[in-house]
Amino acid sequence: MSRTESRLSRQKIAAAALAIADKEGFEAASMRRVAQELKVGTMSLYYYVKTKDDLIAAMDDALMGEALLPSLPRDWRRAMMEIAKRTHAVFIRHPWALVAMLSAPPGLNAMRHIEQCFEALAETSMTTQQKMTLLATVDDFVFGHALRAAAADATIDAEFAAAQLATGAFPRLAAAFGGGRVEANKDRFERGLRALLDAGVNEAS
Amino acid sequence: MSRTESRLSRQKIAAAALAIADKEGFEAASMRRVAQELKVGTMSLYYYVKTKDDLIAAMDDALMGEALLPSLPRDWRRAMMEIAKRTHAVFIRHPWALVAMLSAPPGLNAMRHIEQCFEALAETSMTTQQKMTLLATVDDFVFGHALRAAAADATIDAEFAAAQLATGAFPRLAAAFGGGRVEANKDRFERGLRALLDAGVNEAS
DNA sequence: CCATCATTTCGTACAGCGTACGAAGACGAT
DNA sequence: ATCGTCTTCGTACGCTGTACGAAATGATGG
Numbered sequence: 024m025s026r027t028e029s030r031l032s033r034q035k036i037a038a039a040a041l042a043i044a045d046k047e048g049f050e051a052a053s054m055r056r057v058a059q060e061l062k063v064g065t066m067s068l069y070y071y072v073k074t075k076d077d078l079i080a081a082m083d084d085a086l087m088g089e090a091l092l093p094s095l096p097r098d099w100r101r102a103m104m105e106i107a108k109r110t111h112a113v114f115i116r117h118p119w120a121l122v123a124m125l126s127a128p129p130g131l132n133a134m135r136h137i138e139q140c141f142e143a144l145a146e147t148s149m150t151t152q153q154k155m156t157l158l159a160t161v162d163d164f165v166f167g168h169a170l171r172a173a174a175a176d177a178t179i180d181a182e183f184a185a186a187q188l189a190t191g192a193f194p195r196l197a198a199a200f201g202g203g204r205v206e207a208n209k210d211r212f213e214r215g216l217r218a219l220l221d222a223g224v225n226e227a228s
Numbered sequence: 229m230s231r232t233e234s235r236l237s238r239q240k241i242a243a244a245a246l247a248i249a250d251k252e253g254f255e256a257a258s259m260r261r262v263a264q265e266l267k268v269g270t271m272s273l274y275y276y277v278k279t280k281d282d283l284i285a286a287m288d289d290a291l292m293g294e295a296l297l298p299s300l301p302r303d304w305r306r307a308m309m310e311i312a313k314r315t316h317a318v319f320i321r322h323p324w325a326l327v328a329m330l331s332a333p334p335g336l337n338a339m340r341h342i343e344q345c346f347e348a349l350a351e352t353s354m355t356t357q358q359k360m361t362l363l364a365t366v367d368d369f370v371f372g373h374a375l376r377a378a379a380a381d382a383t384i385d386a387e388f389a390a391a392q393l394a395t396g397a398f399p400r401l402a403a404a405f406g407g408g409r410v411e412a413n414k415d416r417f418e419r420g421l422r423a424l425l426d427a428g429v430n431e432a433s
Numbered sequence: 434c435c436a437t438c439a440t441t442t443c444g445t446a447c448a449g450c451g452t453a454c455g456a457a458g459a460c461g462a463t
Numbered sequence: 464a465t466c467g468t469c470t471t472c473g474t475a476c477g478c479t480g481t482a483c484g485a486a487a488t489g490a491t492g493g
Contacts, residue, residue, distance in 0.1 A: 030470090053450065064472035066452080075451060122327040125378060128385035134398055141400035151404045152413060159376075159412035160420045167372015171364075173330060180333035193339055195346035199356045207364035208357060215365045215424055222423030235441090259480065269443035271481080280480060 031063065033071045037081035044082070049119030054078075079123045084130030086120050089113050091135055095143055100220055102143035103161060107216055110136070111165045118173030121166060149223070157223035164219055168212050236268065238276045242286035249287070254324030259283075284328045289335030291325050294318050296340055300348055305425055307348035308366060312421055315341070316370045323378030326371060354428070362428035369424055373417050 039060045044052040054075060058065040072078045090110040096102045114120055140158040149157070188197045208214070244265045249257040259280060263270040277283045295315040301307045319325055345363040354362070393402045413419070 054452080055450080058472095066472050066474095067470075069452075069472095070470060118330055121375065122330060124375065125323055125327065125382060127379075128383040128388070131392065134389065134392055134401060138398045138401045141404060145400065152411075155404065155411065156413040156416045156419075160416050163373040163376050163416075163420065164369050165372070166375055167370070168368040170326065170329065170371055170375060171368050177330060178333040183333065184339065187336065187339055193343045195350065196339060196343045199346065199360065206357075206360065208361040211361045211365050211368075214361075214427065215368065218423050218427030219420055221427075222419065258478080260478090263443095271443050271445095272441075274443095274481075275441060 031061065031067065031071055033081050034085070036061065036068055036071055036078060037085050040078060041082050041085055044117070044119060049122075052082075076126045080127035080130060083120050083123045083127045084132045086113055086117055087130065087132035087136050091132065091139060095139065099143050099145075099147050103140065103158075103220055104213075104216060106136075106140060106143060107161050107165050108213075110162070111169055111212065114166065114169040115172060118169070118177070121170050121173070124166075153223070157220070160219050160223070161216065164215055168215070236266065236272065236276055238286055239290070241266065241273055241276055241283060242290050245283060246287050246290055249322070249324060254327075257287075281331045285332035285335060288325050288328045288332045289337045291318055291322055292335065292337035292341050296337065296344060300344065304348050304350075304352050308345065308363075308425055309418075309421060311341075311345060311348060312366050312370050313418075315367070316374055316417065319371065319374040320377060323374070323382070326375050326378070329371070358428070362425070365424050365428070366421065369420055373420070 036057060040052045040057045043056055043060060054068055055065050057078075058068055061068075068078070072081065090106075090113045092102075092106055092109060096105060137158065140161075141154060144154045144157065147154070187193065188200065191197070241262060245257045245262045248261055248265060259273055260270050262283075263273055266273075273283070277286065295311075295318045297307075297311055297314060301310060342363065345366075346359060349359045349362065352359070392398065393405065396402070
């Protein structure tokens with residue numbers, strides 16, 4: 024058995040932490056817990072990872088790796104659409120990673136993600152700046168939707184909301200929910216995406 | 229002096245915590261620190277606040293209060309635009325609140341925010357579901373842009389990125405940044421917003 | 434004025450966190 | 464066998480949220 028196989032590495036640590044975060048929640052992925060999972064002393068991790076935030080950055084980047092498309096559709100709209108949908112799916116599954124973005128600088132896979140977006144837009148007539156703007160805008164929307172979907176999923180307090188509606192302080196809201204439980208359209212994500220892509224191409228012309 | 233003035237309250241605790249988070253960062257706003265600021269025993273806070281997450285929810289809701297518009301422009305586009313811009317500005321200033329969304333159910337002011345959006349859309353011909361979808365989509369984009377702007381602001385590692393670009397692994401990215409430091413358009417937020425609003429009205433017709 | 438009771442305050446203690454520090458083990462080269 | 468570097472990790476410190484129960488405070492009825 025090669026020695027490198029049994030050795031630790033930044034990636035292996037990140038993978039172990041990711042597995043724990045998935046199974047037991049992000050907060051369970053403490054340095055001690057990760058070390059235990061790898062059958063290693065806690066402080067050993069610090070040889071490969073500068074700090075906990077650094078580990079989180081590695082986890083985040085592993086996720087961005089999952090968001091990469093193995094191959095790109097020819098049509099640039101389809102391509103951008105699929106990148107966005109895949110990225111979205113990844114972060115819907117790992118909402119804590121959205122939080123982590125705030126303390127983790129972009130890593131290798133984040134750069135690959137941007138590279139892939141540029142590749143998708145390669146054959147359009149957009150200027151570099153237009154491409155940049157479009158991909159940034161799309162990612163804004165992707166992460167935003169994922170964030171709010173995760174938040175809504177985790178934390179609606181129906182009891183409190185119903186009580187407030189009953190006070191009459193929110194007439195329009197009450198009307199909206201009174202007449203048969205109206206919710207936002209399920210495919211608003213795809214619709215919004217399409218709108219942003221359309222606007223991007225209009226810029227270009 | 230009235231006794232109620234010197235008494236604690238959920239709001240006053242949230243306000244104190246908010247002040248600390250602004251001055252010294254979100255992580256500095258610990259229960260002990262907040263209590264000290266209010267000249268009160270740490271555990272006294274727990275009479276008004278069930279848990280730390282509950283306090284965070286209160287802070288978040290106070291912020292949503294700041295995002296409310298005192299008065300609404302007549303034109304529904306302008307109105308939605310201004311609500312979005314104001315909300316955006318608030319969360320750009322308090323990026324930690326985006327994180328907090330994941331563990332805090334929507335409070336009173338969040339409901340007021342939605343009510344205000346419905347009010348902005350009251351005179352359009354949209355159905356309730358269309359209104360709901362539009363305001364949800366807009367908020368997705370608003371929070372997403374704020375999140376990514378805050379992340380980019382806090383954590384770009386220019387040195388690492390430059391080193392990676394130099395390896396030649398990112399030809400298109402290198403080309404984009406090689407020819408004169410191209411960045412995404414500064415007003416992509418407003419442009420994106422407009423695109424989403426336009427799409428919303430197209431749905432309606 | 435005192436007794437009684439609910440409301441409000443908070444001191445102590447505990448388990449868990451990230452990590453600074455430095456000792457110890459493992460290993461290749463001379 | 465010895466040195467030097469790479470890798471491991473045990474201990475300890477200061478911080479966190481908060482469970483628990485005792486104390487202080489304020490209002491109420493006799």
